Amino acid sequence: MAKVTMTVNGRKVSGEVPGNRLLVEFLREDQRLTGTHVGCDTSQCGACVVHVNGKAVKSCTMMASEADGADITTIEGMAEADGTMHPIQQAFQDNHGLQCGFCTPGMVMSAAALLKDNPNPTEADVRHYLEGNICRCTGYHNIVKAILAAAGQDVSKIAAE
């Protein structure tokens, strides 16, 4: 067992973890932050994406011990304290960017990482960036539309599909 301490959504947390503890297990099971999802568990689907020191990372494919001292943001850290949704979350709602919602936490976190690096992406940029995030119900059209809307672009001409 090793002691790990990290800042999760602005709050300092610590815990004793065994060597094989994954970051996603530490977040979901130890911190009860179950917004971060585990889809494939093999680093392909992206439902577990969180930010580690500002970088998008698949939390199912990183050990909790490796995040010792890190600053972590999960989907629970996106909305304001009063419940006002983050602009990306609001855009997903406005543009029907989710159906079952399972992939949404990872999609939102990846989108936030994209817009931080590239505040005005093209549709092609968004689709390329989301290569590591898989959705199995809405298809990607409205997800891409939501992200472009969150970037402040006029998406009214993009047909709903």
Place this chain on the structure above:
Amino acid sequence: MYAFDFEQPKTIAEAVAALADDEAQPLSGGQTLIPTLKQRLAMPSKLVSLTAIPEMKGVCMNGNTLCIGGATPHAVVAAEASAYPALAALASNIGDPAVRNRGTIGGSIANNDPAACYPSAALASGATIVTNSREIAADDYFQGLFQTALEEGEIVTEVRFPVPQAANYQKFVQPASRFALVGVFVAKYADGVRVAVTGASNDGVFRWTEAEAALSANFSPSALDGLSVSADGMIGDLHGTPEYRAHLIGVMTKRAVAAAS
């Protein structure tokens, strides 16, 4: 996940000491190894993380040589290897953004997946693989499917790339995995052109020497007219036959030369 011990040394010397244990396995970015552990395809009893060792991270220039620390993530190479644009472009297309933030060059080179991108860059550049104990020429380092010259407990601490006059990497992407179905790295140096192919062969990355000779004489796509690669020994799977891959090598090499020249 099965139980194992986890160590996170802060120096190369500490890492090498921790790896002296027969049961220990080095862990770099983990983007291949962690899924492998989950499937129990490997079950080391101790993992030694290489990602907290500052002396193994970063990109720098030394004369005309680009040096990349073994534990440097792909995203950092993509952002900082501007002195070698073809290499930065290659790094920016490995996996997906989250994978690029964790996966490292040393991990890729040490694993030597037959469809990984970096081995082709290292071989085509005549790179030097630096370990905790020696320097290995890329021509001697890659030894077949997942096989390298690394000894037990030896780790890749740095990779040194001589910067070419012109270079390009063309990857025909396997659409599900984002690995190379066929990838070709072409690098032109004052003393000749080197061409390395990944994704195609059952023996892993290899040099296409016939194309190298033709391109060294005439660095243009037309120099490759009439040249072809035999399908013998090429990978055949549901994504492509050996003949398909062999054909793609010629196509991707031409594209790389056209983009580089």
